[in-house]
Amino acid sequence: EAGVTQSPTHLIKTRGQQATLRCSPISGHTSVYWYQQALGLGLQFLLWYDEGEERNRGNFPPRFSGRQFPNYSSELNVNALELEDSALYLCASSLGIVMNTEAFFGQGTRLTVV
Amino acid sequence: AQSVTQLDSQVPVFEEAPVELRCNYSSSVSVYLFWYVQYPNQGLQLLLKYLSGSTLVESINGFEAEFNKSQTSFHLRKPSVHISDTAEYFCAVRKYGGSQGNLIFGKGTKLSVKP
Structure with missing residues (x-):
């Protein structure tokens, strides 16, 4: 069974641009989390x-936004990129609002802003 | 709100020596506790978790952690480390129920095992 998949693995943007990061959760998981x-x-x-x-x-400021699609995949958008946004962005999934399940x-x- | 403190940012040890990575948490409500490991250039993998029951939990690769409610700690231990244990270790908490079900992480401890 496939794990959590993220794309792209690396992304290079210039300051002021927008970045879109994607995440597909494990099949059956309805919760998606984003971490920087x-x-x-x-x-x-x-x-x-x-x-x-x-x-x-x-x-985080409002320029960090996202959404979750009907198939539970998710997208993270970062607008007006700043140099400090350079980081590894991690996505996680779990079995929804069931508090005792791990992610x-x-x-x-890896987002690099130049 | 919950918070997690990992007291050591880096822990260097020699192979086959014992190690303890410390984790303390702060929360006004009951929490679940986790240890995750991150190998270089990889995502996080769950190492072990405390949900309820026995306060001592073990992983398949020899790590163990003990939940101490009075000291609000969840320290990670291994009696004899290997070179392959070199990684960054993150302690995390998650609140029982409610809307804030996301994990809160400590800043991580880099374990460096030397031959």
Whole structure:
């Protein structure tokens, strides 16, 4: 069974541009989470989607947005890119709003803003 | 709100030595606890989890962690490490129920095992 898949694996953008990152969850999982892993800052929670709705949002500006599609895949959009947005973006999925299930992570998208 | 503190950012050890990676959490409500491992240039993999029941949990590769409610800790231990254990380890908490079901992570501890 396929795990969580993310695309692209690497993305290079210039400051001010927009970036779109994609995530396909494990089959049967309805929850998708996005995390930013910037150098020295650990994993910062960005967004949580379940059943197509945004369930929670981390402390990030509105230019970080996303959505979840009917097939539970998800997209993270980052507008007006800044140099500090350079990071590894990790997507995870789990069995929806069932609190005692772990999240499974993809390999990440390495975003570089130049 | 929940928070996680990993007290050591880097832990260097020699092969076959024991190791303890420390994790403390802060929460006003009950939480689930997790340890994830990240090998270089990879995503995160679940190492072990505490949901309920026995406070000592074990992984298949020899790691164990003990939930200590009074000390709000969930330290990770291994009696004898291998070179292949070199990785970054993240402690995480997740609140029981409610809308904030996302994982909150510590800043990670880089374990470096030397021959």
